[in-house]
Amino acid sequence: MxxxxxxxxxxxxxxxxxxxxxxxxxxxxxxxxxxxxxxxxxxxxxxxxxxxxxxxxxxxxxxxxxxxxxxxxxxxxxxxxxxxxxxxxxxxxxxxxxxxxxxxxxxxxxxxxxxxxxxxxxxxxxxxxxxxxxxRGYGLSTEVPQPASGRFSPRLQADWLVDIDYVRQRQGQRETLLIDSRSPARYRGEQEPIDPVAGSIPGSVNYFWQAVSDGQGQMRSQRHLQAHWASLRDADEVIVYCGSGVTACVNLLSQAIAGEPMHKLYLGGWSDWCSYLVTPPSASA
The missing domain is CATH 3.40.250.10 (Rhodanese-like domain)
Incomplete structure (x- = not known):
């Protein structure tokens, strides 16, 4: 095939x-x-x-x-x-x-x-x-496959990834949409179970990553996702983040299914952003 x-x-x-x-x-x-x-x-x-x-x-x-x-x-x-x-x-x-x-x-x-x-x-x-x-009634196995042999040649899509300096330059600009993928409670700073500081990046909007799937872990329909991400059409640039560049990828996946191009990922996310609140660059040098 x-x-x-x-x-x-x-x-x-x-x-x-x-x-x-x-x-x-x-x-x-x-x-x-x-x-x-x-x-x-x-x-x-x-x-x-x-x-x-x-x-x-x-x-x-x-x-x-x-x-x-x-x-x-x-x-x-x-x-x-x-x-x-x-x-x-x-x-x-x-x-x-x-x-x-x-x-x-x-x-x-x-x-x-x-x-x-x-x-x-x-x-x-x-x-x-x-x-x-x-x-679906399909079974599982405990057999671990033997190592295989492939030929992987990476070709970086460098413009898909941004760092904290880039986000600082772009935050607050009308043409840039900064998306926080964490739960609403973490976004609002009401709870923070992982990182040392609660809150979110100023100017960001919250699109909880679990909203793109149902309780059975199935992705919402393409039509649903297109409606969910309708606001992206008004932005010239979209940057997505979460706690540490993991669940933000769920939002990026759902955007791709909705027909969106691959938007930028702030991989460090809130864990990187708040690390500068706890340990400023001068203190970590």
């Missing part, structure tokens, strides 16, 4: 079940818990979609944490490229990657965004996640 006929951005469990044996398809389990970092791997080992590999947010999809830069900075380019190759992901001809989790796309969308940022557009997420897979 030609790659162009593969689903874009979102895959139904039935489609994945019918294509598990395709040589050009690689399935990646991205389950993770911010509160218990080892839980995702443990859950994977207890049972996963047959043939799926595992990538962890902290170890594989993020780099070392520093004073500034956020809780989940980008991984080292060479290291993540080799990790992708060990899963059998190849750039040319492109391997079709299907990512899934059990958290309403929270972690699978990070892999979706990261691969596309590195120039690999042949990637989608599983609609409904692992729950959707099991709801």
């Amino acid at each position: 030609a790659l162009v006929s593969y689903p874009q951005h979102l895959v139904h469990p039935d489609w994945l079940h019918d294509h598990l044996q395709d040589d050009t398809v690689v399935v990646v389990d991205c389950r993770f818990s911010l509160q218990a970092p080892e839980q995702g791997r443990q859950n994977y080992e207890a049972g996963h979609i047959p043939g799926a590999h595992y990538l962890a947010l902290n170890q594989d999809l993020s780099g070392p944490v520093a004073i500034h830069g956020g809780r989940h900075p980008l991984p080292d380019l060479e290291a993540v490229s080799k990790r992708f190759e060990s899963l059998g992901i190849t750039s040319d001809p492109p391997t079709y990657v299907v990512a899934y989790d059990d958290s309403r796309f929270a972690f699978a969308s990070r892999l979706w965004w990261l691969l596309r940022y590195l120039g690999h557009d042949a990637v989608a997420v599983l609609d409904g996640g692992l729950q959707g897979w099991q709801a």
